[in-house]
Amino acid sequence: MKWQIISSDQALYFHSWDNECVVYNSLSGDTHLLNLTASQILLKLQQSPTEAITLAKLVPPTDQSESHAEHELQIEHLLAELNALNLIEKCQSTINYNPPSCR
């Protein structure tokens, strides 16, 4: 299953300092403080919709002693949190219709 940035043009605005990032969601009016991993996930999803497994390969773990399975799990947790914050959403994939961004 692929994830994507919430589907609206120019909904999210980013600014990063050092290893953290603030994100402004112009749809909700909320501002969020994200750590390095979460902000890297958002930036990857901004480029193209991506699955959790692929993100785990693209976004390096912050803790080098973490196993790949643990890292994948952490990515999945972060995706769920970003989804709860209305920053990302699941791509709607049905038999009849795939939005262009999710193909």
Place this chain on the structure above:
Amino acid sequence: MNISTLTLSELGHRLKKAGMFLQTGTFITHLKTSIPSVAEGIRLLYADYPLVEHLDFADFHVSLTYPRNLRRWLKPQIQFLFDGKPPFKPLPADQAFPMLEWGLNWCVSSHANHYLIIHAAVIEKGGYAAVLPAPPGSGKSTLCAALVNRGWRLLSDELALIHIGDGRIVPLPRPISLKNQSIDIIQSYEPDAVISRKISDTMKGTVAHMKPPANSIIRANETAHAGWVIFPKYQSSVPAQLKKLSRSRAFIRIADNAFNYSLLGIKGFETLTGLVDASQCYDFTYSSLENAIETFSALEPPASSK
């Protein structure tokens, strides 16, 4: 000419009849009142402000009056009117001057949305401003009052105005609000400071206002670069200490202290990122004003702001 050229009687007459124009920073307020304690407060604390004659325009039209109710005869009250309407409930008549000050803060924080407005004191030295956002009780105004008595320029004690277009910090020098023990602390720290009489039993405790330095009034049109964002906190028996704060965390805390960040939408986000980008950000704890002044004197200007 400034307001000090008027006698108390002339000032009272103007306020009662046609009203008078009060220029504070970029704002002009038309004020009308017959309440003697307001005239006395203006005569004492606004003496160095320009005497503005007969304008066609004012940003805010304000009056303080006695409400027409039975309390007028028992426990007199006063009400603050904005465009003829009361935004707040009346207060005891003794609190007329503090109510004017709180009302003027409300006028700016509720209407001046061409600025990002942060609940913060702002002071300036060498062209760079230090923004001190803090909730009530953190010692922000006490620290601000001490700093402006030791060479820093007062931009504001209460409202940091960040210009949305260029990110410059715009002065709004007005009397500094002191509460409870801070009143005696500042009077003893700077015996020459002009402080209004204490008013007790207000919603903020005992309050008084300190007259802003004349030089800050003269320079009220000089904007400043953002230099530092410093979150002050008074704690007893601690050394003065600046602790570096990550810019992202500072951003979130400033947004929490802003009046209109959400209202401004993306402009608020961009203006605030500009402020944080240009500033060094710190938490600051202190117990001694002298040590706090030394710490502020040693602040290095940001390298890339100008």
